[in-house]
Structure formats: C-alpha cells, structure tokens
Amino acid sequence: MANRWGIPKEVENHVKTRDTCCVYCRTKFKSDNGSRSAKPSWEHIVNDIRLNGTNNIALCCISCNASKGSKLLEDWLKSNYCIKKDINKNSVACVVKNAISDPPKLDEK
Numbered sequence: 001m002a003n004r005w006g007i008p009k010e011v012e013n014h015v016k017t018r019d020t021c022c023v024y025c026r027t028k029f030k031s032d033n034g035s036r037s038a039k040p041s042w043e044h045i046v047n048d049i050r051l052n053g054t055n056n057i058a059l060c061c062i063s064c065n066a067s068k069g070s071k072l073l074e075d076w077l078k079s080n081y082c083i084k085k086d087i088n089k090n091s092v093a094c095v096v097k098n099a100i101s102d103p104p105k106l107d108e109k
C-alpha cells in the first residue's frame with residue numbers, strides 16, 4: 001500500500017516518527033493549523049521518485065521544499081536560500097548527511 005506520492009505506508013510511518021522538524025532548516029513541525037511554513041511536506045532527498053526508502057524520503061518544511069524544487073541537493077546547499085538560513089552539510093538532519101556521503105541508489109537487479 002502506498003500513499004498518493006507513491007511512498008509505501010511503512011516508510012511514511014517511519015519518516016513521520018523520525019522527522020519531527022524540517023530535515024533541512026530544522027523548523028519544528030506543528031500538528032495544529034498554525035503557520036503554513038510549519039507544515040511538513042514530503043521530500044525526495046535525491047530527486048528520483050523511484051527511490052522511496054527511508055534513506056531518501058524525508059519531511060521538510062514548505063519553504064525548503066519550494067526552494068529546493070528539482071535542484072540537486074549539493075547545488076541547492078550553495079543557494080542563497082541555504083546561505084541565508086545557515087543550512088549546510090553540517091546543519092542538516094542525519095538522513096540528509098547520509099544521502100550526501102552515500103547517496104541512495106536503485107537496487108541493481
């Protein structure tokens with residue numbers, strides 16, 4: 001069973017428990033109807049929708065998601081948005097650090 005983003009339910013549940021704040025800027029998510037920016041959105045760390053394991057699926061805030069768009073993670077980290085918000089390889093969540101040092105790949109079969 002997968003949700004409408006093609007993310008398996010067990011991955012969705014795992015990530016929701018793990019990522020309680022934006023994996024990039026570390027903004028804490030709010031479950032109430034607070035500010036729009038504190039709402040989580042689904043993120044593929046490596047922009048490949050076929051990579052939908054817990055090592056590539058994460059939750060980030062709407063502003064980070066909008067800013068990152070389809071950019072490569074490494075390129076996006078050099079953008080003005082990241083510089084302004086102090087988002088870098090050392091400040092991001094573990095799952096993102098891992099994706100930088102050991103990018104998720106499709107199983108070669």
Ligand SMILES: [Zn+2]
Binds near residue numbers: 063
């Ligand atoms: Zn963010």
